[in-house]
Amino acid sequence: MPLMFEKPLGMIDTLPALYERAREVRRYMEQETKNWGYRPIQTPSLEYYETVGNASAIRDEQLFKLLDREGQTLVLRPDMTAPIARVISSSMKEEPLPLRLFYCNALYRAQQHEGGRRAEFDQFGIELVGDDSMNADGEVLALLTSNLRASGLSPFRLAVGHIKYMNALFEEIIEDSKIAEALRRYLYEKNFVGYRQRVDQLEISEADKSRLHQLQRLRGGPEVLDRAKTLAHSSKAHHAINDLEDLWEILKDLGVQDVIQIDLNLVGQIDYYTGIVFEGYGGALGFPLASGGRYDELLEKFGRPASATGFGIRLDRLLEALNHINEGYSQNRPTLILFNKKRQQEALQEANRRRNNGEAIVVQNIESVPDIDAFTEKYPEVVSFTDGSERGSSDE
Numbered sequence: 001m002p003l004m005f006e007k008p009l010g011m012i013d014t015l016p017a018l019y020e021r022a023r024e025v026r027r028y029m030e031q032e033t034k035n036w037g038y039r040p041i042q043t044p045s046l047e048y049y050e051t052v053g054n055a056s057a058i059r060d061e062q063l064f065k066l067l068d069r070e071g072q073t074l075v076l077r078p079d080m081t082a083p084i085a086r087v088i089s090s091s092m093k094e095e096p097l098p099l100r101l102f103y104c105n106a107l108y109r110a111q112q113h114e115g116g117r118r119a120e121f122d123q124f125g126i127e128l129v130g131d132d133s134m135n136a137d138g139e140v141l142a143l144l145t146s147n148l149r150a151s152g153l154s155p156f157r158l159a160v161g162h163i164k165y166m167n168a169l170f171e172e173i174i175e176d177s178k179i180a181e182a183l184r185r186y187l188y189e190k191n192f193v194g195y196r197q198r199v200d201q202l203e204i205s206e207a208d209k210s211r212l213h214q215l216q217r218l219r220g221g222p223e224v225l226d227r228a229k230t231l232a233h234s235s236k237a238h239h240a241i242n243d244l245e246d247l248w249e250i251l252k253d254l255g256v257q258d259v260i261q262i263d264l265n266l267v268g269q270i271d272y273y274t275g276i277v278f279e280g281y282g283g284a285l286g287f288p289l290a291s292g293g294r295y296d297e298l299l300e301k302f303g304r305p306a307s308a309t310g311f312g313i314r315l316d317r318l319l320e321a322l323n324h325i326n327e328g329y330s331q332n333r334p335t336l337i338l339f340n341k342k343r344q345q346e347a348l349q350e351a352n353r354r355r356n357n358g359e360a361i362v363v364q365n366i367e368s369v370p371d372i373d374a375f376t377e378k379y380p381e382v383v384s385f386t387d388g389s390e391r392g393s394s395d396e
């Protein structure tokens with residue numbers, strides 16, 4: 001293939017039909033999110049590697065890096081949470097907490113291999129900063145639910161875990177933090193076979209191996225929480241479960257518990273999570289289309305310590321899930337007005353009149369169209385201002 005048609009790894013064009021659909025879905029979600037009192041924010045694509053690049057806690061090899069004219073290393077933002085933490089600690093530092101913000105921006109995460117994985121994608125997300133209560137986590141999960149509903153996705157489910165529970169269980173059983181890290185990595189990759197094999201190789205008692213295996217069964221409704229309490233004994237672990245019990249009550253009050261499942265095997269994709277973590281699944285997608293959680297230690301890196309929680313929805317994945325569900329979705333396609341030079345005035349006036357009425361109109365001189373049949377095919381309605389010698393349907 002000639003180089004002029006190639007694109008860098010992971011870069012993808014969005015053609016008009018998908019772009020329009022994406023904009024529409026985004027509009028529904030923005031409207032929904034504004035109804036919850038969140039305000040929009042935008043930050044630049046480039047940030048300093050030393051600050052935001054590091055705080056984003058995305059693996060280094062996934063960062064796109066470049067140098068500015070002073071020789072400082074910059075990164076294309078891999079995440080919006082860290083840039084927003086920077087803004088809240090600087091230009092918005094006088095704003096009282098809690099703060100509620102939302103965004104929809106392109107993010108960049110370099111891919112190592114070919115295989116259709118995007119290195120640039122749009123993410124719609126929210127951050128609720130300055131509320132350390134479970135009510136904030138409940139609100140974030142409920143808002144994620146209503147955003148996914150507003151997008152038309154059905155059914156979908158959210159899996160919710162607590163990173164402190166898993167860490168506490170590992171601390172009770174495993175001394176070497178590197179081993180715990182390796183186990184977390186297996187769970188993060190959802191490589192459950194690898195996890196089981198690694199556990200079996202550990203030099204610990206059979207009873208402890210069995211406890212690590214049982215972690216994998218901690219998935220389901222709220223009854224999982226009772227089992228979780230008998231599996232781990234430390235107060236840290238019990239504290240985490242108490243959080244989840246509180247959260248469950250709040251989710252019931254918010255009326256969203258039917259889409260939520262507890263999953264204590266969840267490891268957030270990003271290192272900054274310190275509490276509740278979650279992922280959203282829908283359609284026939286085998287991977288999460290949304291994720292998020294609580295990150296209470298990120299803002300202090302920017303000098304304004306505050307608890308925080310939020311989510312991000314990957315628009316490309318959401319659209320893929322929606323297409324699986326909603327094949328043949330009909331877009332709001334424009335009406336075509338065809339005209340010839342003689343009837344130009346009538347045609348242009350009619351186009352204006354209809355556009356002023358809120359209709360979408362394409363107005364096209366028939367003399368510039370080489371193949372009328374091929375061209376008119378994609379329009380649900382065609383209005384002709386021609387003298388009849390040219391072809392084309394007319395419903396004038």
Ligand SMILES: N[C@@H](Cc1c[nH]c[nH+]1)C(=O)O
Pocket residue numbers: 078079080081125126127269270291292293294295309310311312
């Ligand atoms: N920034 C996270 C999502 C998130 C927002 N807030 C908390 N988590 C991500 O890109 O996956």
